[in-house]
Amino acid sequence: MQGDRRTRSGRLIVGVGWSGTSAALAEAAAEVGSEVVEVRGRISDRDMDLMALDPILGAAVADVRAATRALSELLGAAGTVLAVDDAHWLDPSTLDVLARVVDRGLPVVVAHRPQRGNVHLDQLDEALLRSGEAVHLGPRSVDELAPFVAAVLGRPAPTALVEQLWRSTAGLPGLTRLLLQGWIREGWNEKGDPPPAPSAVVEAVRRRLAESGDIATRLAEMTGRHSGLPVEALARALQVEGSEIARAWDVLGSAGLAVPGREQLIDVVVEAVERMVLPSARAVHEEALGRALVETDGSPTMTVGMLAATGAPVPPLVRIRAARELQRVDPVAALAHLEGLGPTGDADLDRELAILRAELGLTAGSEEAGRWIAELPDPDPEAALIRAALAVRDARWSRALTILSANEVGSAPDRELRAALALARLATGGRAESVETDDAVMLGPAALAAVAAGALRLDRLLEAAEAAERSTSIPVLDTVHAVGSLLCSAAGELGGAAMLASRGTRTSVGGPGLARRHRLAESWVAMRAGEWEQAAVPGEPASPWAADAVLEAALIAGLARRSGDISRIRESWNRAEETILRGTVDLFALEPLTELAIAAHRLGYVERAAPVFAGLGDLVSDMGSPPLWVGILAWRRLEAAVAASDDEAVRREADQLESLDGGVDPLPALAGAARTWCAVLGGSVEVEEVTDSAEALAGQGRSWEGSRLMGRAALVTDHPEVARRLLESARRMCAASVAEEAGSGGLERLGLSEREAEVAALVAEGHTYKAIGGQLFISPKTVEHHVASIRSKLGVGTRAEMLSVLRSVSRSTDPAPG
Known part of the structure; x- marks a missing residue:
């Protein structure tokens, strides 16, 4: 209760039905006086002057003045208080009598439901407020409802039960008590779902609807579980004025049948109404409401549901x-x-x-x-957008550009068409300068154009992503979240790439059709960052789109390459080769496509991967050869050349990187690492140079590439101590760093003797000391001595660390397939 206490001669209690007004009235009356005289309003009293006072004053009371005098005499006795319940049902004359008695300072306590437009009830309230306090009751919170539930159970109430009752009754204590008692009478033992509205609740709702009048009853029967129905449609369906609908909702709310402050029935009331109304009557209501929704342009979704429920045809x-x-x-x-x-x-x-x-x-x-x-004619801008989007899903950005260019009509083409056209031009090598920024729809293409030009502005990419999330238009070709994350990843901005991809997943921008693409982009960035657990291929059903299949295959190839899993590398290439051999490349897929091309080089399929690098080279040239993308592509070709053991190609790409403007990140790190690769492959290992180059790569989001460089250098050097230091640094930078890089004789190059190398190889395969001794014709004790020497030379402290090094090097000694 909330009160504004003044004197104790009068009290006013206002609350919706089932909010506990009767209990509060009895409590207040006991506080004011010791002898309580009770009056209860009934619906039949509304049209019967002074009938409610007859039980306490007698039938002789003929008018307001006489009734006032008689009631004042009755209350003049010491300790006597008048308690009036359900005053909203009283006739105007009785209300006037009560107001006059209150103004005389006599003790009166009144409870009633909220009621608009009752002038006489308002006058009584004003009199009570002048002489006493006002208390307003309504729904209780879960915590406030718990004592009422406990009183019914006779024990503390379980929180889950209280919450369930609160949801069913909107927190009205009287309705909560009635519902729980009904459940218990019908045998519910708090296990499983409770039964629907018990008979006691149904009857109580029936009585309250009868009291609420015809319009309110029909409104409750018609709306049922539906909320948010427009007043115009309800008025048309019930054949009343709109103002009558508003009044009916007020009545239902006052009676405790509707959620206070909302035009929606309480859940358990809905269940009761459904039990009361015959199916045939419900069908009539729904058909009438469905027609009214159509005629008044109401919610189309709700209209379809209404008409479908009745079996009526729904207009196309x-x-x-x-x-x-x-x-x-x-x-x-x-x-x-x-x-x-x-x-x-x-x-x-x-x-x-x-x-x-x-x-x-x-x-x-x-x-x-x-x-x-397919049935729509060309040219048609809207159809062109969809055809272009289908081409993009099929990994054919060049075809998308052709479709969109043919449909660019008029001097001011459609905004979405203009944005899509700009995006397609970027993807296929268009110059960034052609993208305008005069419109929110163009924020995405403009931000991506800046990246294509070599200016990676994460703030602009995020601004474009936010605009796409707020837009009512659905991205048709692709999202700035997906393509932006892939471009950021290629440029070494892994933090920005992760933000864009995760936003795409979290906000569901583009709908379910692009959901897997965003999750694949998230996994791609996680792989690039060395976060292996987050880099797994999403487990949901595969996407039907070729573009997603290419990204997924590249992800598998990248993970397999980093773990030295040749069979998975081959699997990924086989999955994507058909799409790749079509010769279609785009800027947004540069990194995934080159990952697959590097995988092909690792498998010895150099010629089969050639179209990827050739196509991307032409694309970057068409873009105006921005140093950023020329350098990134040269670095990816260098990685492929290393995988294929093509030292001449490595030097060629290193020269290309050396010739570029070194002021654009990540080009300095890539050029430095390329020079170091040339030196290492030539047999020259300068520890400081190797370490600096590897750390520079790691600083540009290429930790695995840095560890790979140190791993190869460790296997090239003739100094065992240097090899151990580099190998340990490589392991720290990336656990899978040396899986691919060791050549034949790798174990011996770590400073092991020929016999120690033989023992180490067998230990890496998991053989026991006894089994190793049997194969090498030495005792298990001798094997143990060799293992101790191996651990010492590798500089590892535990058997697990030793096995990690040995297995990573041993995997790399397998000959690459041709």
Whole structure:
């Protein structure tokens, strides 16, 4: 209770039905006086002057003045107080009598429900406020409801039960008590789901609806579980004025049947109403409401549901509108609204239907999008966008550019078409200067254009991502989150790449059709950062799009290359080769495509991967040869040359990197590492140079590449101590660093003798000392001595560390497949 205490001669208690006003009234009356005279209003009293006072004053009371005098005499006795419950049902004359008695300072306590427009009740309230206090009651919180539940149970109430009751009753204590008692009477023992509204609740709701009047009753029966229904539609369905709907909701709220302050029935009241109303009557209500929603342009989704529930046909236009309403939030459900909808005979509507289906198919990740859009003629800007998006999903940005260019009509083409065209030009090597920034829709292409030009502005990429998340338009070709994260990754900005990819997943921008792409981008960035546990391929069903298949195959190849798993490298290449050999490349997929090309070099498929590097070289040239992308591509070719043991190609790419402007990150680190690779492959190992180059690579988001360089240098040097130091540094930088890099004789190059190398190889394979001794014709004790010497020379403290080094080097001694 909340009160504004003044004197103790009068009290006012106002609360919705089932909020506990009667209990509060009895408590207040006991505080004010010792002898309580009770009056209770009834619905029948509204039209019967002074009838409510008859039980205490007698039938002789004929008018307001006489009744006031008689009631004042009754209350004049010491300790006597009048307690009036349900005053909202009293007739105007009785209310006037009570107001006059209160103004005389006599003790009166009154409780009633909120009621608008009752002038006489308002006058009584004003009199009570002048002489006493006001208490307002309403729903209780979960904590406040717990004592009421405990009183019914006779023991402390479980929190889960209190929360369940609170959800069912909106926190009204009287309704909570009635519901719980009904559940208990019907045998519920707090296990499993409780039964629906018990009979006692149904009867109580029935009585309160009867008291609330015809309009309020029909409103409750019609709305049921639906909330947010427009007043215009309800008024039309019930054939009343809109103001009557507002009054009916007030009545239902005052009676404790609707959620206070909301035009929505309380959950358990809904259950009670559903038990009260016959199915045939419910069907009539829903059909009337469905028609009214159509006629008043109400919520299309709700209209479809209403009409479908009655079996009534849903007009095609309403189904299309319902799909539009759900397009961004639930494209799968939106598609369901269009299921089975054939030609309408209206050419414009059929065109809208085909485009909408195709858009939803793209957003939901359905391969049917192509079939739905195939019937539309060219040129058509909206259809062109979808056809271009299908081409992008098929990893054919150049085809997307052709489609969009053919549909660029007029001097001011559609905003989405203009943005898509700019994006396609960027992907296929267009100059960044052609992208404008006069429009929020262009923020994405403009931010990506800056990256393509060599100016990686993370703030602009994030601004574009935020704009896409707020936009009501759905990204059709791709999202700045996905392509931006891949470009940032290629440029070594792994922090920005991770932010963009995770935002794409978290906000579901682009819908379910791009969800896997964002998760793959997250895994890609995690792999590049050496976060192996987060770099796993997403486990949900594979995407139908070739672009996602290429990214997934590149992810598998990258993980396999970093662990030395030749079979997985081969698997990833086989999965992507068909798409790659089509010769279509794009800037956004530069890093994944080159990862697959490096995998091919590792397998010995140099010629089969040549189109990737050739196509990307032409693309970067078309871009105007920005140093950033020329350098990144040269570095990726160098990595491929190292994998293929092509020292001449390594030197060629190192020369290319050396010739570039060294002021653009990450070019200085890449050029320095390239020079070091040339030296190491030539047999020259300068520890400081190798370490500096590796750390520079790590500083640009290339820790694995840095560890790889140190691992190769460790195997080239003739100094065992230097090898151990480099190998330990490589392990610290990246645990899988040397898996790929050792050549034949690697164990001996670590400073081991020929016999120690033989023992080490068998230890790495998991053989016991006894088994090793049997194979080498030496005793187990001698094997143990060799192992101790191996650990000493490797500079490792535990057997586990020794096995890690030996197995990583031993894996690399396997000959590369041809």
